[in-house]
Amino acid sequence: MKSRGTSRAVFRSALLLSCLSLSTTALAQDLSDDASASGDGTAQANDIVITGSRIRRAATDSPSPIAVVDADQIKAAGTQNIVDVVNQLPALAVTQTNQTSNLAGNAGINALDLRGMGTQRTLVLVDGRRQVAAIPGTSAVDLSNIPSSLVQRVEVITGGASALYGADAVAGVANFILKKDFSGIEANTRYSASTRGDMDTYGFDMLAGANFADHRGNVTLYGFYENTPGTVSGSDRPWTADGYPLYSRANRNSPYVVQDHVRNINTSDSAQVVLGGKLYAIDRTTGALRDPILGPGGLVNAVPVDLNTATDPLGTLLTDGGEYNGRYDGWYLSVPSQRINTRASVSFEASDALKLFANATFAHNKSEAGYLQMTAFGTDVVPADSPYITDAIKAASGGTVPAGGVQFARRFMELPAPTTEYDRTLFQAVAGAEGDFTLFSKPWNYSTYYSYGKTTQKVRDVNSTAYDRWYNGLDSTTDANGNAICRSTLTDPGNGCVPINPLVTLTPEMIDYITYTSHWSKSTLTQQVLSGYVTGGLFDLPGGAVQVVLGGEYRKERNDIGAIPEYNPDSPLYDPTIGTTASTLVGKYSVKEVYGELHVPILKGTPFFDTLSLDGALRLSDYSTAGSTTTWKVGGEWAPIRDIRFRATYGQAVRAPNIGELYTANSVSGLWITDPCNAYNLQYRSTRTQYTAANCAAINPADTASYWLYRDIIASGNLDLKPETAKTLTIGAVLQPRFVPGLSFTVDYYNIDLRNAIDAFGAQTLIEKCVDQPTLDNIFCPLIQRDANGNLESVKTQKLNLAQYLTRGIDFGLAYSLPLERIGLGANAGTLSLDANYTRLLNRRYTLDPADPNSITEYAGIFGSPKWKGVVRTSYNREGFNFTWTLRHFSPMKSSTSITSAQYSKVWTPDVFYNDFSASVPLTDFIELSGGLNNAFDRKPPRIPGAEAGGANFELSYQSGVYDVIGRTFFLSLRFHR
Structure with a gap:
């Protein structure tokens, strides 16, 4: 009872702190020493350009x-990968990182997903x-x-950003502000690893930097190297190696319970057959039949499988250990x-009116994604006339x-x-160039400024399985x-x-036949941007000078x-026996754009109106x-008074389809899918x-017995896509009480309603949606x-202007600095x-x-979308010494919307800190x-189905995501500065 009470007390304390501290606008506290407005509201030299406005103003x-x-x-945070720090902000959702990109594609990419609306709707700026x-x-x-050591600070905003910065900022903007005019030398060496002896990282x-021409000029050079050569796979962590949890029940009248440490029969190194x-x-080695080495529980299916009558028993048999x-x-x-x-x-700086800059x-x-060797799930067949069918x-x-x-x-x-x-x-x-006048x-x-950028990406598949060859070789007979x-040779x-x-x-001959290593593909993206703006005051109002921004931008991209x-039919290296097709x-x-911004300070320093101002922005874009x-x-x-400030923005964001969405070349690959019209799905599929039933009757597929089907999936672009449109709203308040120096508290409500969203749907989703509609038309x-x-042949996964996203929430922020001398x-x-x-x-x-x-579908509370998410940092600084405690929190989540307390005995993960x-x-x-130490207490993922591998919800994929699947890690760093 004592430990339970202690746990509850800790949780209540954390919850109380949460209520006081939720999501952030500590900018006021962080930057107040660097920026201030003059008494008449005009821009001053020590004002700065903050993200969210191109007007110089107080932070x-x-x-x-x-x-x-x-x-x-x-x-x-002790990491060179800045995304590991920024993603701790609760406004960011789980997306492409080193711990999530293995199966999601493009391994090694680290991107941002603001508000969970996709990386394509989060604009990233540098300076x-x-x-x-x-x-x-x-x-x-x-x-x-x-690299993180080059970053001075990161500013993240939601609401109205598209009008200021462009179409990709539907969900918001992350602006990375780098160190400038650096003079001296700074060097950092880092080593980090997990406490299990892997994840070694060297950086x-x-x-x-140096100044010249009486400090009017500056030259800065930066170099960075980091290497994480080792791998961490599912077999290297007990929460992913020791079986997995699943929901099961003995009959339809009893609730689902969590059955843990389960293993599938198809994961054995030895072939499993039912005879x-x-x-x-x-x-x-010998091909002799033997009894399988099951786990201590034997076959642990909650509903026993009748091996005499089951159609595909091998795909459903479960055990809890063994081989x-x-x-x-x-x-x-x-x-x-x-x-x-x-x-x-x-x-x-040639003069105040001409300051030239350039950087390159x-x-x-380099990175790689790693996968399981080929698995036969129980539906693959050795023909009856194969010479490999033994007398036994x-x-x-x-x-x-x-x-x-x-x-x-x-x-295998x-x-x-x-x-x-x-x-x-x-x-x-x-x-x-920039300047003042x-x-x-x-x-x-x-x-x-003018910017030219080019990205080159090369990709190749190593030790891949050619499934067309596999099925060709599997269909064996005798001459x-x-x-x-x-x-086929006959x-x-x-x-x-x-x-x-x-x-x-x-045999080596069989392995050589079905495996291959491809040549490299090569893709390039070039981007050119010409952009500029001018800003300043027009005339004075009681609150200060009315300020305006006028700007334009031209951007051109080519992919x-x-x-x-080996996949390209137009290449002399094309190999149709692999079974994958892709085109160049x-x-x-x-796009040509013009934009403007207006800041109107109506009142200042009057009773009930310490400040009153209006802002507006407009961007007109013309896409080719x-x-x-x-x-x-x-x-x-x-x-109304200095201590409290209310703020609000409302706007329209429009995002045009990008090159990949419009022009993706046709590619054909295989995927295991299931037909919603098969006998099992018609009776038991929950969605x-x-x-x-009526639509499936109209289709009338001949094969209603097979469950898993390996079929062609055709990915392609869609030139008929139109822009998507979002309405964005933020309403909030900032409290900076004079009677508590150093305290800043913020609360902001946000609402993003995106219509005609450009989205790609998984193959399985498309198949099911086809037959779940009122008609097949x-x-x-x-x-x-x-x-x-009527049997499934292929699925075309094309992006459509169809979906809608609605995300709403409340951000809370608390910043407080207390010099201990004060107490x-x-x-x-x-x-x-x-x-x-x-x-x-x-x-x-x-x-x-x-x-x-x-x-x-409501995803609040589903893996990846906790209803409460937060990070609390507590620091102590004294004469160069610093100690920081960071507490990260995810509220309870469940694996899908279909998991309800009415039918499931254990639905939610616990609060995870x-x-x-x-x-x-x-x-x-x-x-x-x-x-x-990160994850200092080695917090393991919860044992709720799906969470043990991180809780990411990528379709038909199992991998790390929300929860830490690496465990405790440590870092050491030595910094030299002069």
């Missing part, structure tokens, strides 16, 4: 909420300027190309990577083998581990001399087919999407592909509708190809500070088909040592 004067991650917080994307065909910026960076109603394993492997063995929980980054910048960045990244198999089958052959399940661990390798280079150069007796300034031969002699015996260890030569493609677009669009926002602030069915007998602890007692960010997610609603009321500790201490005036 506290913004109608949009701004969350900030500063250099101290970045250093305390307020656009960056070239890291993945050709997309707008996703790889943040691992922005080194150096920053050097004469009995389960056998086959010795990999069976883990579900996630082979999948990388964190991908290996190697990164090199260099940057050079130069600036020169080069980055080279015939005897166990009752003397004769069924005409359909012998089904088997097995994981003798195959080399398959991987996909990525090699990326990025180059971007920026040159521009006077107009209308008011201070004005301008900024303009006239009794020798094993592929059936009609096509010399086709090179190698007959395969899957019941024993594959040359390559294909792996060139896609391009340009999507036509003309209009984006706008209006906002305002009112502070079926009242229309499903719908937008989904044309994407499903069936043969003359009588002495002049050298140091400073205690608290920075807390929390978000209460009210809705994350996704509507697949607005015409279908049953297609609305991660504790990170770091400290730094000066060794000399020039050397600093720092180190820390």
Whole structure:
């Protein structure tokens, strides 16, 4: 009872702190020393350009909420990958990182997903300027190309950002502000690893700068190297290696319970077969039948499987140990990577009116994704006339083998581990000018730049399985001399087919036949941007000078999407026996934009109106592909007294389709899918509708018995896509009470309603939506190809203007800094500070088909979308010594919307807290040592189905995501500065 009470007390304390500290706008506290407004409201030299406005203004004067991650917080995290720090902000959802990109594609990319609306709707800027994307065909910026030690601070805003910065900012903007005019030398060396002896990471960076021409000019050079050579797979962690949890129940009248440590029969290295109603394993060396080595519970199916009558029993049999492997063995929980980054910048102030700047960045990244070896799930068949059907198999089958052959399940661990390798280079150069001048007796300034960027991505598949060859070799028989031969060879002699015996260890010849390593594909993206604006005061109002921004931007992008030569029919290296087809493609677009911003300070320093101001912005865009669009926002602030300020913005954001969405070249690959019209799904699929049975009857597929089907999936672009439109609203307040110096508290409500969203739907979703509609005459069915007998042939996964997103929530932020001298602890007692960010997610609603009321899914509380998410940092600083405790929190989540307490006995994960500790201490005036523990108490993922592998909800994929699947890690860093 005592420990339970203690746990409850800790939780209540954390919850109380949460209520005081939820999501952030600590910018006011962080930057108040750097910016202030003059008494008449005109821009001053020490004002800055903050994210959310191009007008120079005090950092506290913004109608949009701004969350900030500063250099101290970045250093305390002990990582060179800035995304690991920024993603801790509760406004960011789980997306592409080293721990989630293995199965999601493009391994090694680290991107941002603000509000969970997709990386394509989050705009990433560096010093307020656009960056070239890291993945050709997309707008996703790889943040691992922005090393953390080069970042001064990160500003993240939601609401009205599209009108200021462009179409990709539907959900908001993340602006990475780098160190400038650096003088001296700073070098950092880092080592980090997990406490289980893996995840070793080595990093080194150096920053050097010097001033010249009486400090009017500056040259800065930066170099960075980081290497994480090792791999961590599912077999390396007990929560993914020791079986997995699933929901099961003995009958339909009892609730589902969590059954843990489960393993599938198909994960054994030895072939599993059912003969004469009995389960056998086959010795990999001799081919002899033997009893399988089951776990201590034997077969643990909640509903026993009748091996005499079940159609495909091998696909459903479960045990709890024995000779069976883990579900996630082979999948990388964190991908290996190697990164090199260099940057050079130069600036020169010819006069106040002409300040020239230029910089160039080069980055080279390598990474790879790792997968399981090929698995036969129980539906693959050795033909009845195959020479590999032994006498023992015939005897166990009752003397004769069924005409359909012998089904088997097995994981082929003798195959080399398959991987996909990525090699990326990025180059971007920026040159521009800015300056100050006077107009209308008011201070004005301008900024303009030209940017050229190019990303090159090379990809190849290593040790992949050619499934067409596999099925060709599996279909074996004998020739006239009794020798094993592929059936296809009888009609096509010399086709090179190698007959395969899957019941024993594959021979080197068989392995060489079904595996291949491809040549590299090569894709490039080039981006050119010419942008500029001018801003300044027009005339005075009682609240200060009315300020305006006028600007324009021209952007041009081109993508040359390559294909792996073995998949490309136009290549001399094309190999149709692999079974994958992909084409090359060139896609391009340009956009011309003009924009304006207006700041109207109506009142200042009057009773009940310490400040009152209005803001507005408008952007007109003309796309070569999507036509003309209009984006706008209006906002305002009112502070009745100095201590409290209210703010609001409302606007329209419009995003045009990007190159990848429009022009993706056709590619054909295989995927295991299930037909919603098979007998089992018609009776038991939980998402079926009242229309499903009638539609399936009209289709009338001949094969209603087979469950898993390996079919062609055809991915393609859609030139008919139109822009998507969102309405965005933020309403909030900032409290900075004078009677509590150093305290800033913020609360902001946000609402983003996106219509006609450009989205791609998974193949399984498309198949099910086709038959779940009132009629077969719908937008989904044309994407499903069936043969003359009604059986599934292929699925076309094309992006559509169909979906709707609605995300609503409340951000809370608390920042407090307390010099301990203030409470009588002495002049050298140091400073205690608290920075807390929390978000209460009210809705994350996704509507697949607005015409279908049953297609609305609420994701708040589902894996990846906790209703409460927060991070609280507590720091102590004294004479160069720093100690930081970071507490990260995820509220309870469940695996899907269909999991309800009415039918399930255990629905929710618990509240999950991660504790990170770091400290730094000066060794000399020039050397600093720092180190820390992340996930210090080695918090394991919850044992709720799906959460044990991180809880990411990628379709048909199992991998890390929301929850930490690596466990405790540590870092050490040595910093030299002079």
